[in-house]
Amino acid sequence: MTSPAIGQSRPAPIAISEGIPWLIGAVLFGLLLYYFVGIDEGATSVFGDTMVVHEFVHDARHLAGFPCH
Ligand SMILES: [Zn+2]
Structure with a gap:
């Protein structure tokens, strides 16, 4: 059995x-991230009827292209 040469190591499976x-x-x-960025708004908001x-x-919502305003 030969040991691998320097620079030829393999990642552990x-x-x-x-x-x-x-x-x-x-x-x-x-x-969860998808929901909070893209869907959580108004009636579907987890924290009541707030826009927090x-x-x-x-900004992430606009960057990802979700409809907003
Ligand atoms: Zn907006």
Whole structure:
């Protein structure tokens, strides 16, 4: 058995079962971010009938191309 030469190292493999929780967390975080940036407004607002979240993410909303005003 030969050891890899300098500069030819390989990344350690990661088992699928170890990656699933990270994948689920990333998807949930992405959906949460998508909701707060793109959808949370007025009647669909999580924090009642306020525009607090909408105003906080307003620039991101325009940057992402969501309809606004
Ligand atoms: Zn706007």
